[in-house]
Amino acid sequence: MKKEFTITVYTENQIGLLNRIAIIFSRRKINIDSLNTSPSEIEGIHRFTILVVETEEVVRKVCRQIEKQVEVLKAYFNTEDEIVWQEMALYKVSTDMITEKVKVERLLRECGARTIAIRKDFTVFETTGHRAETDKLLQVLGQYGLIEFVRSARIAIIKTSLGFYEKLKEFEKAAPSEDVKENEFLNKQDEVFTM
Amino acid sequence: MSTTIIENKDLKSAVKTDAAGKTLPSTDFPFKKGQVGELTGAQAVLEAFIAEGVDTIFGYPGGAIMPIYDALYDYNDHLKHILVRHEQGGIHAGQGYARASGKVGVVFATSGPGATNLVTGLADAMIDSTPLVCITGQVFAHLLGTDAFQEVDVINITTPVTKWNYQVTDATEIPAVLAKAFYIAETGRPGPVLIDITKNAQLQKFDYQGYKKCEHIRSYRPKPLVRKEYVEQAAKLINEAKKPFVIFGQGVILGKAEKEFKAFIEKGGLPAAWTILGLSALETDHPQNVGMLGMHGNYGPNVLTNECDVLIAVGMRFDDRVTGRLDKYAKQAQVIHLDIDPAEIDKNVKAAVPVWGDCKETLPMLTKLIESKKHTDWLNKFHDFTKKEVEAVIQDELNPPASDKMTMGEVMKFLNELTKGDAIIVTDVGQHQMVACRYAKFNETKSNITSGGAGTMGFALPAAIGAKYGAPKRTVVAIIGDGGVQMTIQELGTIMQCEVNVKILILNNEFLGMVRQWQQLFHDKRYSFVDIASPDYVMVAKGYKIPGQKVTERANLREALKTMLDHDGAYLLEVMVGKENNVFPMVPQGCSVAEIRLK
Numbered sequence: 001m002k003k004e005f006t007i008t009v010y011t012e013n014q015i016g017l018l019n020r021i022a023i024i025f026s027r028r029k030i031n032i033d034s035l036n037t038s039p040s041e042i043e044g045i046h047r048f049t050i051l052v053v054e055t056e057e058v059v060r061k062v063c064r065q066i067e068k069q070v071e072v073l074k075a076y077f078n079t080e081d082e083i084v085w086q087e088m089a090l091y092k093v094s095t096d097m098i099t100e101k102v103k104v105e106r107l108l109r110e111c112g113a114r115t116i117a118i119r120k121d122f123t124v125f126e127t128t129g130h131r132a133e134t135d136k137l138l139q140v141l142g143q144y145g146l147i148e149f150v151r152s153a154r155i156a157i158i159k160t161s162l163g164f165y166e167k168l169k170e171f172e173k174a175a176p177s178e179d180v181k182e183n184e185f186l187n188k189q190d191e192v193f194t195m
Numbered sequence: 196m197s198t199t200i201i202e203n204k205d206l207k208s209a210v211k212t213d214a215a216g217k218t219l220p221s222t223d224f225p226f227k228k229g230q231v232g233e234l235t236g237a238q239a240v241l242e243a244f245i246a247e248g249v250d251t252i253f254g255y256p257g258g259a260i261m262p263i264y265d266a267l268y269d270y271n272d273h274l275k276h277i278l279v280r281h282e283q284g285g286i287h288a289g290q291g292y293a294r295a296s297g298k299v300g301v302v303f304a305t306s307g308p309g310a311t312n313l314v315t316g317l318a319d320a321m322i323d324s325t326p327l328v329c330i331t332g333q334v335f336a337h338l339l340g341t342d343a344f345q346e347v348d349v350i351n352i353t354t355p356v357t358k359w360n361y362q363v364t365d366a367t368e369i370p371a372v373l374a375k376a377f378y379i380a381e382t383g384r385p386g387p388v389l390i391d392i393t394k395n396a397q398l399q400k401f402d403y404q405g406y407k408k409c410e411h412i413r414s415y416r417p418k419p420l421v422r423k424e425y426v427e428q429a430a431k432l433i434n435e436a437k438k439p440f441v442i443f444g445q446g447v448i449l450g451k452a453e454k455e456f457k458a459f460i461e462k463g464g465l466p467a468a469w470t471i472l473g474l475s476a477l478e479t480d481h482p483q484n485v486g487m488l489g490m491h492g493n494y495g496p497n498v499l500t501n502e503c504d505v506l507i508a509v510g511m512r513f514d515d516r517v518t519g520r521l522d523k524y525a526k527q528a529q530v531i532h533l534d535i536d537p538a539e540i541d542k543n544v545k546a547a548v549p550v551w552g553d554c555k556e557t558l559p560m561l562t563k564l565i566e567s568k569k570h571t572d573w574l575n576k577f578h579d580f581t582k583k584e585v586e587a588v589i590q591d592e593l594n595p596p597a598s599d600k601m602t603m604g605e606v607m608k609f610l611n612e613l614t615k616g617d618a619i620i621v622t623d624v625g626q627h628q629m630v631a632c633r634y635a636k637f638n639e640t641k642s643n644i645t646s647g648g649a650g651t652m653g654f655a656l657p658a659a660i661g662a663k664y665g666a667p668k669r670t671v672v673a674i675i676g677d678g679g680v681q682m683t684i685q686e687l688g689t690i691m692q693c694e695v696n697v698k699i700l701i702l703n704n705e706f707l708g709m710v711r712q713w714q715q716l717f718h719d720k721r722y723s724f725v726d727i728a729s730p731d732y733v734m735v736a737k738g739y740k741i742p743g744q745k746v747t748e749r750a751n752l753r754e755a756l757k758t759m760l761d762h763d764g765a766y767l768l769e770v771m772v773g774k775e776n777n778v779f780p781m782v783p784q785g786c787s788v789a790e791i792r793l794k
Contacts, residue, residue, distance in 0.1 A: 012414050016350055016360070023355050064538040070359045070379055073414045171413040 004033075005059045005077050006085065006156045009048040010040060010164055012071040021048060021072075024065045030054055034087075036153035041163050045073065051154045073171060078158055085156035089134035090116075091125045091141050092148040098123055101144055111137040122147060224269040226403075234403040236366030236396045237266035240330060243373035244274055246406040249301050251275045251664045253288040257305025258345060260332030262397035264303075277664065277693055280685040282309050284657035286316025287683070290325045291661025294644045295619055295669075297451065299380050300661065302329040307345030310352075310391070315651055317356040317387045322648030323472060324449060326385035328376045336364040336393040349391045358386030366399035370406050378409035383417025384536040385449055419537055421552035421560070429531045429548045430564030432505050433463060438573050440503035441465045442488055442496075442517075445472035445647075446510010446534060446554055453477070453640045455558040456509065462562050464569040466577050468496035470511050472647045475637040479616065485577040489517040490782045491629040494791060495580030497782060500525050501789040507531045510554050513543040514648065523787035533557050587793040588779050593634070600773035601749050603627055603702050607634035609753045610672065610700075613760055618670040619644060619662050623655035623679035626708035629778045631674045641666070653682030659697040660689055670698065670760065677703040677729045687739040690765045698759050699743075699767040701732055704774050712777045736767040743767030 011017055018037065025032050033051040040047035052059065063075040095118065098104055108115065108125070112133065117124040125141070127134050134151055141149075211219040224238060225245050234242065240263055244252070252274055256264045267276055279285040282304040289300030304310050310331040320327050334343040350362050359379045363372055369392070376388045433439055447456045453476050460467045460477075466485045467477060477484050486493030488500070497519075500506065506528040511517070518524045521543060532539070532546035533554050540549040550557050592604030607630060610618075616636035622628040622645040637643060644662050646654035659673035680701050690697060711725040736743040743766060746755045752770065759768045782791045 015362075016354065019351060020354055027355065061538070061542060064540075064542075068536065068538045070412065070415045168413070171416070 002053050002055050004051065004053055004080055005056070006080070006083050006154065007048070007050040007052065007059065007063060007066070008076045008078070008156065008158060009050065009066055010073040010075075010167075011046045011048060012073070013044060013046050014071045017069070017071050020069050021050075021066055024062055025050075025052070028058070028062065030058070030062065034153035036155050038155070042165065042168060045164065045168070049153065049155050074164070074167060076158060076161075078156070082160065083156040083158055085130070085154050086128055087131060087134055087152055087154050088126065088128045089138070089149065089151040091127075091137060091146060092122050093125070093141055094145055094147065095119065095121060095123045097144045102140075107137075107140060111140065113137055218268075220271060221269045224266075225273055229405060231404050232402070233400050235262065235266065236363070236369050236392065236399050236401070237262040238269075239366060239369040239401075239403055240373060240392070240397075241266055241270045241274060242403070243370060243377075243406055244301065245270070246408070247299070247373075247377045249274060249299070251277060251292060252301045252303055253277045253279055253285040253292070253661060254303025255279055255282050255285055255305065255309060256303070257307075257309045257332065259306035259334055259394050260303060260309070260330070260392075260397070262394060263330065263332065263392075275664070276303075277660070277689065279657065279660075280688045281683065282312035283315055283653070284660075284683055284686040284689065286313045286320070286327070286329065287651075287654050287657035288661035288664075288686075288689075289327050289329070290316060290320050290323075290654075291621060291644055291658030292665040293320075293325050293327060293661075294658070295641055295662035295665030295671075297448075297641060298665070299326045299328055299377055302327060303331075304329065305332045305345065306334055306349070307347045309345075310349040311347055313389070314352060314356060315649075317353055317389065319646050319649040319651045319654065320387040321356045321358065323646065324385050324445060325387065326380040327387040328373070328380050329387060329389045331389060331391045332397070333362065333391045333393045335395045337395075339364075339393070349389070353389050356387070357389045360389040360391070362391040362393070363396050364393045366396045366401045369396070370403070371409070374407060374409035375412065378412070379415065383415075418535065418553050418556075419551040421550075421557055423560075425548055425550050426557060426560045427564065429507075429550050430561055432529055432531060432548060433465075433507065433561075434566050436505035437570075438499075438503045439463065439465050439505045439507060439570065440496075440499060440528075441467040441507045441509060442470070442500070442511060443467055443473045443476060443509040444470040444511025445476070447473060447476040448640055450510060450535070450553050450555045452510075452553075452555040452558055455555060455562070457481070459558045459562045459565075462567050463565045464567075464571075464574070465507070466570070466574050468493070470514070470517055470647075471632055471643075471645060473511060474632055474635075475640050475642040478638050479636045480638075483574065485574075486581070487633055489514075490519070491633065491778050491780065492517075492782075493581065493633070494584040494780050494793065495577040497780070497788040497791045498580060499577060501527065501787065503528050505529050505531065507533070508544075508546075509533045509558070510535070512536075512539050515543075518543065519782045519786055519788045519790075523789070533561075584780065584793065592630075595773075597749070600776075601746075601752060601770060602776055603630040603704075603772050604634055605749075606700070606702060606752065606756070606770055606772070607631055609756050611636040613753075613756055614670060614672070618642070618672050619666060621645065621655045621659040621662055621671060621673045623673075623675040624650045624652045624709075625676045625678060626704070626712065626776075626778050627674055627676045627702040629709075630702075652679040655679060656683050656699065657686045657689070659699070660686060660693075660695050663695050663697050671696070672698040672700055672760075674700045674702060676708060677701060677705065678707045678727055680732070681727075681729070684735065687736060687741060691739040691741060694764065696764050698762075699736075699741075699765065700756075700759070701767070701769040702772050703729060703732075703769055704772050704776065705729070706774060708776075709778070711775070715775070715777070716781075716783070732767060732769045741765045741767055743769070745769040745771070747771045
């Protein structure tokens with residue numbers, strides 16, 4: 001049976017790795033519902049949070065394929081009850097519309113929203129929470145001429161995880177890998193000659 | 196011979212020429228062991244090769260890789276470069292080299308089309324776990340993304356078909372990146388690595404601090420830790436088994452564990468069957484070698500897969516051509532799966548006991564724990580099936596009636612007699628491949644080189660060139676169909692120029708035989724575009740200064756094969772075989788292995 005799985009991947013910071021991970025899904029015709037990359041609790045190590053709706057068997061196999069990639073340290077997959085998660089959404093609406101037709105205060109309170117910008121012509125609200133919570137405000141504002149809407153990818157914390165420090169120590173047993181070098185040649189067009 | 200010294204202002208280095216004005220190689224390279232100093236990125240690439248023990252490179256030059264080729268001029272005494280006729284030929288040669296030698300194959304190609312021509316070979320090496328390091332030239336870093344001449348996004352094109360790839364834009368990265376490339380290519384489950392080096396990085400001079408081999412990458416664990424409890428569980432299952440059956444793949448060869456494998460099956464009295472890439476890991480005449488698995492494998496191993504009680508898979512990945520219909524595959528058996536790649540465990544077939552790890556380590560652990568046994572009755576069951584297969588298929592394939600056209604099987608029979616199983620046999624893809632693998636005799640490991648997982652037609656001719664360089668003392672016979680040979684026939688030019696001693700055996704049935712067989716069996720004989728014409732191969736070879744002959748009569752076959760093998764140098768032999776012969780047994784697609792057809 002298909003259900004929501006949140007995949008957490010600890011990786012090195014390497015150009016092209018996003019593609020390497022993404023094609024593991026696209027090759028199997030699996031849609032990525034949301035994807036977030038960010039720093040992790042350890043400096044220099046990145047953390048991908050990927051949301052998919054799939055069967056557990058498929059997700060397990062996909063995780064093994066992800067973990068097989070050279071720059072991937074570890075991949076975990078969890079069901080919703082094993083994680084604490086959040087999404088953020090932004091809504092832009094016409095200020096006139098909102099002051100005329102909606103009791104803004106009530107709206108903010110009911111949906112746990114914050115106003116983060118008020119201009120003469122538009123107002124931007126923000127909510128953070130589960131999908132149902134961000135959807136609720138979307139529905140309400142939809143009736144009042146929503147101009148723009150955007151929702152962030154899911155970010156999640158694994159409840160039982162003790163962090164990645166211990167695992168990393170295990171991986172680093174021999175020697176730490178080298179840092180990525182910035183490409184200093186990209187901006188030196190005139191100094192290198194062409195063919 | 197007098198030498199004059201001229202100043203080359205561009206390269207700012209002294210170039211020596213002989214009396215005729217021909218440039219001589221610089222004697223300053225390669226660096227002595229431990230020497231440091233100023234090098235260009237291109238020179239650092241070649242220094243890395245020498246440090247890694249590379250002796251042969253297969254490649255084709257072009258604009259974006261010219262600095263490396265320029266540097267190669269000075270390394271010519273230490274690195275042999277084989278100029279191929281097409282980059283696909285180059286990478287297949289690299290594969291052949293790697294498979295015959297057990298070392299990493301090294302390939303050069305230029306940017307753009309040069310690099311894209313590598314893609315088929317990369318995919319082939321990826322699925323067949325062949326260690327390769329491919330170096331591609333790339334446009335100057337500042338031109339990346341500008342649609343420059345011969346610029347192609349090689350990294351992204353090759354990502355799905357490489358174990359690892361990396362773009363170098365700064366020469367100082369080269370020693371460490373190449374060390375990483377070789378380490379990744381040959382450790383764990385081997386695979387192809389591609390390093391794309393921009394032209395500025397090749398030209399850039401930097402302070403070379405020597406080459407340090409890579410021994411650890413924190414995010415990469417080539418060998419999973421062996422879990423002792425699994426080995427114990429596996430041994431227990433094997434000891435309790437009444438009908439244990441071992442199936443083995445290339446993992447045994449890649450793990451250099453042939454001896455350990457043989458000790459394991461001999462102690463346990465275990466019948467063992469091979470996948471196409473496992474062939475030659477165990478000599479074909481070994482009494483416990485019961486034959487080939489899969490779609491065109493032997494009768495016994497296929498049927499008895501669905502009768503054994505414990506199935507021990509060693510270094511193989513349950514390809515669909517091996518398993519047939521998965522939901523009817525070995526359902527009665529407890530599966531023990533030994534593999535170095537954790538992603539293979541449970542991928543296709545659920546393992547009761549997963550033994551993760553290098554089989555060079557796990558097999559001896561297992562051998563120690565299993566009881567010494569002889570499963571004579573069970574082994575005889577395989578022999579009974581062999582008898583049935585001999586009657587129904589093999590006898591006619593090897594000794595067809597005199598009125599029939601020659602068969603591929605009888606070519607193999609004579610070839611076995613003449614080579615005594617000591618040759619390396621490189622096959623292409625199709626009917627001839629199945630027949631060659633079914634009937635070829637092998638005494639030694641790394642003797643069977645074929646495109647297994649990818650099924651790349653055109654593989655054999657260039658791979659045979661590489662195999663000869665990988666194992667120069669051995670006889671290399673490329674067996675190719677009339678379809679496949681026309682895909683990479685340009686490599687006859689490489690054979691001519693480099694005087695590569697390979698024997699080219701074309702089995703010509705005037706059809707794309709395997710497709711025709713399927714059209715006959717499953718598409719009501721609607722022969723759609725399988726009727727392929729051939730040139731006069733002997734004439735073509737002659738054009739390349741390669742001697743050869745064509746055999747149409749059975750009476751001349753053995754002698755012609757002998758002439759081919761005895762000839763000192765490359766030789767082409769075309770054998771006209773029956774047009775509509777089929778390869779049997781066969782597990783039709785969508786059927787279980789037990790439903791294998793003998794006709």
